Amino acid sequence: MSDITSLHNSLVSRILEGEGQASPEIRRAAFDNEGLAEPVRTFVDKVAHGARMVTDADIGTLRKAGLSEDQIYEIVVCAAIGQATRQYQNALAALSAAIGRN
Amino acid sequence: MRLAILDHGHGVRAKAMFALIRVFSGHPVVDAVKLAFYRPSFYRGGGLTQEAMRGPSDWSVADRELMAAFVSKVNNTAFCIAAHTATSALAYKDGAKVSATLADLETAPLTEPLRSTLRMLGKLTRENNVDADDISTVLAAGVSEHQIKDALAVAFAFNVTDRLADVFDFAVDDSAAIKAGAKYLLARGYR
Numbered sequence: 535m536s537d538i539t540s541l542h543n544s545l546v547s548r549i550l551e552g553e554g555q556a557s558p559e560i561r562r563a564a565f566d567n568e569g570l571a572e573p574v575r576t577f578v579d580k581v582a583h584g585a586r587m588v589t590d591a592d593i594g595t596l597r598k599a600g601l602s603e604d605q606i607y608e609i610v611v612c613a614a615i616g617q618a619t620r621q622y623q624n625a626l627a628a629l630s631a632a633i634g635r636n
Numbered sequence: 637m638r639l640a641i642l643d644h645g646h647g648v649r650a651k652a653m654f655a656l657i658r659v660f661s662g663h664p665v666v667d668a669v670k671l672a673f674y675r676p677s678f679y680r681g682g683g684l685t686q687e688a689m690r691g692p693s694d695w696s697v698a699d700r701e702l703m704a705a706f707v708s709k710v711n712n713t714a715f716c717i718a719a720h721t722a723t724s725a726l727a728y729k730d731g732a733k734v735s736a737t738l739a740d741l742e743t744a745p746l747t748e749p750l751r752s753t754l755r756m757l758g759k760l761t762r763e764n765n766v767d768a769d770d771i772s773t774v775l776a777a778g779v780s781e782h783q784i785k786d787a788l789a790v791a792f793a794f795n796v797t798d799r800l801a802d803v804f805d806f807a808v809d810d811s812a813a814i815k816a817g818a819k820y821l822l823a824r825g826y827r
Contacts, residue, residue: 535782536691585802614799632771
């Protein structure tokens with residue numbers, strides 16, 4: 535079996551706690567898709583639930599709000615990994631439940 | 637790409653490597669590679685993707701590339717659909733099987749364990765949730781617990797990568813570059 539557990543843990547701690555230009559609080563909130571102020575709140579929700587629909591104008595809105603490209607980059611990475619992590623953990627819990635009742 | 641730093645913000649070593657890639661491959665550097673080499677101390681997802689796609693598994697490399705293409709199809713991410721359709725087709729030596737799977741999972745010429753697994757990955761990707769009944773259906777189709785974990789790792793990697801490709805607006809390469817990329821991914825992997 536492949537095992538991404540430790541790689542996943544180190545990836546998450548790197549993006550949330552490692553060196554970055556967005557504050558650790560914003561990175562954590564983007565990862566959780568929770569507790570953000572506008573316009574980042576709407577943007578992060580779009581990354582999580584409709585990434586295909588993100589436009590140049592969405593990025594423009596963040597620039598106008600004063601975010602640098604590196605801050606936007608970090609927020610996107612945190613939002614993407616956060617949403618994929620929730621899916622992954624949900625499915626692992628469903629797997630444990632299914633194995634437990636067999 | 638939507639962020640100029642992902643096109644032009646790399647360090648000297650990455651820029652030198654990109655120049656070599658351009659010379660030796662004869663193709664432009666693809667956006668996925670530019671992302672992978674931007675501030676690797678921050679994101680650097682290649683090791684995890686390598687483990688999911690090439691680590692030990694009862695799924696073949698071709699099967700896992702098909703899962704990557706299928707998850708990307710559900711997310712409607714053009715760059716990743718193109719790249720992993722080509723890589724899966726090359727690994728299976730059967731492009732028709734891959735095309736049929738992306739066109740209609742239910743009628744594609746697949747084994748039931750693989751079809752059942754893809755169906756579950758599709759639901760997880762589309763709805764963000766699966767439940768114990770969904771997983772029990774996959775187990776009943778003859779898929780092992782380990783295989784389910786392996787498939788979920790592939791889905792995780794591509795649910796991250798698809799989002800990044802869409803938000804950063806990766807360019808879809810021409811077909812020659814896509815084929816060259818598929819050959820590279822089979823020979824060298826994701827590191």
